[in-house]
Amino acid sequence: MSNWTPEKTIVNSWNEWDPLRHVIVGKADNCHIPPEEPALDAKVPEDSDMRGQWGKRPQETIDRANELLDTFADQLRARGVKVDRPTPIDHSLPATTPDFHTDSQFGCMPPRDVLLTVGSEILEATMSYRCRWFEYLNYRPLMQQYWEEDPNFRHESAPKPRLTDADYHDDYLSEKIGVEKRLQWTADKFFVTTEEEPLFDAADVLRFGRDLVVQHGFTTNLKGIEWIRRHFPDHRVHAVNFPGDPYPIHIDATFTPLRPGLILNNPQRRLPDDQRVMFEKNGWEIVDAAQPAHNAPPALCYSSVWLSMNVLVLDPKTVCVEKSEVYQAEQMDKLGMEVVEVDLRDAYAFGGGLHCCTADVYREGGCEDYFP
Ligand code: DAV
Numbered sequence: 001m002s003n004w005t006p007e008k009t010i011v012n013s014w015n016e017w018d019p020l021r022h023v024i025v026g027k028a029d030n031c032h033i034p035p036e037e038p039a040l041d042a043k044v045p046e047d048s049d050m051r052g053q054w055g056k057r058p059q060e061t062i063d064r065a066n067e068l069l070d071t072f073a074d075q076l077r078a079r080g081v082k083v084d085r086p087t088p089i090d091h092s093l094p095a096t097t098p099d100f101h102t103d104s105q106f107g108c109m110p111p112r113d114v115l116l117t118v119g120s121e122i123l124e125a126t127m128s129y130r131c132r133w134f135e136y137l138n139y140r141p142l143m144q145q146y147w148e149e150d151p152n153f154r155h156e157s158a159p160k161p162r163l164t165d166a167d168y169h170d171d172y173l174s175e176k177i178g179v180e181k182r183l184q185w186t187a188d189k190f191f192v193t194t195e196e197e198p199l200f201d202a203a204d205v206l207r208f209g210r211d212l213v214v215q216h217g218f219t220t221n222l223k224g225i226e227w228i229r230r231h232f233p234d235h236r237v238h239a240v241n242f243p244g245d246p247y248p249i250h251i252d253a254t255f256t257p258l259r260p261g262l263i264l265n266n267p268q269r270r271l272p273d274d275q276r277v278m279f280e281k282n283g284w285e286i287v288d289a290a291q292p293a294h295n296a297p298p299a300l301c302y303s304s305v306w307l308s309m310n311v312l313v314l315d316p317k318t319v320c321v322e323k324s325e326v327y328q329a330e331q332m333d334k335l336g337m338e339v340v341e342v343d344l345r346d347a348y349a350f351g352g353g354l355h356c357c358t359a360d361v362y363r364e365g366g367c368e369d370y371f372p
Pocket of ligand 1: 252351
């Protein structure tokens with residue numbers, strides 16, 4: 001007879017700032033630039049060096065990104081944070097379901113896009129790109145281990161979406177649209193994804209204890225937000241959008257809570273006044289983030305220069321900031337945060353910065369109500 005008994009708490013994280021004790025850091029192994037597909041194409045800026053390219057990323061960039069991610073993991077361990085790493089699947093394999101086919105996958109970066117930790121639960125997001133449909137498999141060995149060890153761990157997976165052409169507006173794909181028109185569309189909340197079925201990426205969600213703040217944009221639709229609301233009935237779920245962003249995917253280079261009462265907001269992607277009410281009523285301050293140190297993203301990078309504000313908070317007084325982002329570090333210092341410098345810029349192309357490339361497993365503390 002088996003004597004298997006799960007017995008310790010492994011998974012617990014309710015917000016973005018309580019003291020971090022256990023985290024997953026992504027890996028760059030075998031990452032691919034996926035072939036064209038509707039939602040992804042809409043994100044690649046029209047003048048980007050990535051247009052029209054696909055295939056495995058150059059090996060020297062993979063090696064360099066892994067070197068930086070390994071060093072970041074060691075830095076976290078040196079501060080007493082337990083670090084787990086995923087088990088990369090073969091991203092060169094095509095992905096085929098009865099509804100779609102794509103010739104390659106994406107990678108196992110960044111974990112924040114796929115895994116949403118809420119309390120004792122880790123939820124695998126639906127995802128909204130075909131090339132990322134199977135990405136959860138990179139994390140299954142860890143999920144299985146947590147499940148076996150932690151009797152309270154809830155391993156959940158949102159309904160896999162069909163991702164047929166009906167999920168995407170084809171207007172978004174026609175000829176050169178131009179940034180002006182894209183800005184008008186995002187102000188009108190007309191995004192590349194339709195309301196065919198619930199879609200969300202985990203990185204569109206920020207956790208504030210009892211409240212979840214979710215960005216409505218390219219990667220998360222209103223039905224995705226409604227799905228999250230029904231799935232977490234003890235939470236209040238708030239849809240937000242940031243009209244200044246022509247390519248709104250993922251909230252974590254736009255709106256960054258640092259500690260109870262303090263949030264950085266991207267000055268080009270200001271939270272509209274009517275959506276500020278819950279923060280203002282509860283005495284939260286929303287301050288403009290410092291300017292990025294760079295005028296352009298690195299080569300073959302999907303993200304904008306605003307990865308400068310994609311920081312990882314270790315506790316309400318300590319924050320990891322990318323080493324070259326000197327203005328962001330200076331602002332953190334003025335806000336009373338101790339800054340831990342992390343060299344990560346050469347890994348940005350793999351899907352993001354310090355918040356992106358991690359996923360919470362355990363932070364101290366419980367579920368507080370910050371907006372009573
Ligand atoms: O500003 O390009 C990047 C977010 C990546 N998770 C941006 C958003």
